[in-house]
Amino acid sequence: MQKRFVYADNAATSPLSKEAFDAMKPWLTEKWGNPSSIYSAARDARKAVEMARADIADSIGAKPEEIYFTSGGTEADNWAIKSSAKAFGKKGRHLITSAIEHHAVSSSMESLTSEGFEITVLPVDKYGMVSPADLEKAIRPDTIFISIMLANNEIGTIQPIEELAEIAKKHNIPFHTDAVQAVGHIPVNVDELKVDMLSMSSHKFGGPQGVGALYIRKGVRIPPLMHGGGHERGRRSGTENVAGVCGMAAALKHAVEIMPEANAHLKHISDRLFDKLLQIPYTQATGHPEKRLPGTVSVVFNYIEGESIILLLDSKGISASSGSACTSGSLDPSHVLLAIGLPHEVAHGSVRLSLGKDITEEDADYIAESLTEVVDRLRTMSPLWKG
Numbered sequence: 467m468q469k470r471f472v473y474a475d476n477a478a479t480s481p482l483s484k485e486a487f488d489a490m491k492p493w494l495t496e497k498w499g500n501p502s503s504i505y506s507a508a509r510d511a512r513k514a515v516e517m518a519r520a521d522i523a524d525s526i527g528a529k530p531e532e533i534y535f536t537s538g539g540t541e542a543d544n545w546a547i548k549s550s551a552k553a554f555g556k557k558g559r560h561l562i563t564s565a566i567e568h569h570a571v572s573s574s575m576e577s578l579t580s581e582g583f584e585i586t587v588l589p590v591d592k593y594g595m596v597s598p599a600d601l602e603k604a605i606r607p608d609t610i611f612i613s614i615m616l617a618n619n620e621i622g623t624i625q626p627i628e629e630l631a632e633i634a635k636k637h638n639i640p641f642h643t644d645a646v647q648a649v650g651h652i653p654v655n656v657d658e659l660k661v662d663m664l665s666m667s668s669h670k671f672g673g674p675q676g677v678g679a680l681y682i683r684k685g686v687r688i689p690p691l692m693h694g695g696g697h698e699r700g701r702r703s704g705t706e707n708v709a710g711v712c713g714m715a716a717a718l719k720h721a722v723e724i725m726p727e728a729n730a731h732l733k734h735i736s737d738r739l740f741d742k743l744l745q746i747p748y749t750q751a752t753g754h755p756e757k758r759l760p761g762t763v764s765v766v767f768n769y770i771e772g773e774s775i776i777l778l779l780d781s782k783g784i785s786a787s788s789g790s791a792c793t794s795g796s797l798d799p800s801h802v803l804l805a806i807g808l809p810h811e812v813a814h815g816s817v818r819l820s821l822g823k824d825i826t827e828e829d830a831d832y833i834a835e836s837l838t839e840v841v842d843r844l845r846t847m848s849p850l851w852k853g
């Protein structure tokens with residue numbers, strides 16, 4: 467097959483949608499204004515921010531006043547976790563999370579241990595699923611906060627958040643979910659999920675980078691992470707990213723509109739890709755076979771290194787990742803792959819293809835053909851491979 471360019475790393479960041487760009491453009495060119503000022507140009511900016519907030523709230527079944535704009539998913543996770551510890555720390559010092567969280571959650575949790583908090587990290591099964599029974603067992607009288615992600619960024623597994631959050635609710639413990647990989651990709655409704663806090667990030671669904679939001683259910687009181695001029699109703703200071711939030715809202719609205727069609731297509735392409743990739747010997751799929759993001763194709767190839775695979779794929783015009791982008795460059799295999807029980811040497815051979823809605827069958831076949839060739843080539847060079 468002829469060389470072609472295929473971007474298959476949408477879970478790391480997604481291309482800006484046309485809808486997002488069109489919504490941002492006026493605020494980067496002929497319009498400006500600090501939404502906190504009182505002249506008419508500024509009032510337009512305020513109006514735009516509030517419309518974006520209402521649209522975003524609407525797409526996850528929240529009220530506009532429950533949406534707080536942040537600088538992205540990382541800030542939203544940090545805020546939810548650190549401020550909950552601060553707010554509820556007098557009631558208890560125990561928090562619960564899972565073994566497959568993004569570093570924005572796991573490192574925030576870890577940072578609390580130096581302040582005398584104790585963290586229970588729930589295990590997952592071989593598909594990356596947290597068991598509701600394990601959560602129930604881990605809850606103690608001094609548990610003050612639970613954070614479990616909705617959809618995993620490396621293997622695509624979707625957690626039974628409704629069930630998990632229901633358990634938290636029964637014990638009166640605030641429940642946060644990192645929904646960065648889910649919002650804009652699968653239906654998300656905060657009431658159905660029964661969550662108290664939810665993080666999202668614009669650049670994972672076709673919006674610009676550097677903007678995100680934390681949903682905080684009405685009545686849940688956590689202090690600000692950022693102090694300053696009292697923006698976002700006193701809970702998150704800093705001049706609003708007007709263009710950013712407009713782009714985020716437009717991207718999300720569009721993603722939700724096209725979701726049924728896009729997901730049917732992604733499922734079809736993923737199935738086709740899995741079928742072809744699993745024909746390569748000593749290869750296994752990672753993540754849950756059904757409860758998974760439709761665009762995530764995650765596999766491990768025995769006897770070779772994920773990083774080498776990624777570099778050779780790049781020379782063929784394909785952008786993909788091994789483990790998560792944040793851990794690339796380190797020699798430790800992904801904590802997610804270790805948590806699902808893969809031995810170190812197998813976890814090292816991981817590849818994640820996160821597909822975008824515009825991917826074609828030809829793209830998928832090109833990926834499969836290229837990977838087959840790359841894996842074969844690396845194995846013949848591998849000291850671990852005996853043929």
Ligand SMILES: *Cc1c(COP(=O)(O)O)cnc(C)c1O
Pocket residue numbers: 477478537538539540541543568570615617618619644646647667668669670676677678
């Ligand atoms: C990308 C990602 C984040 C971080 O979001 P940023 O907006 O890049 O800070 C957090 N959690 C998950 C699951 C992610 O995939």
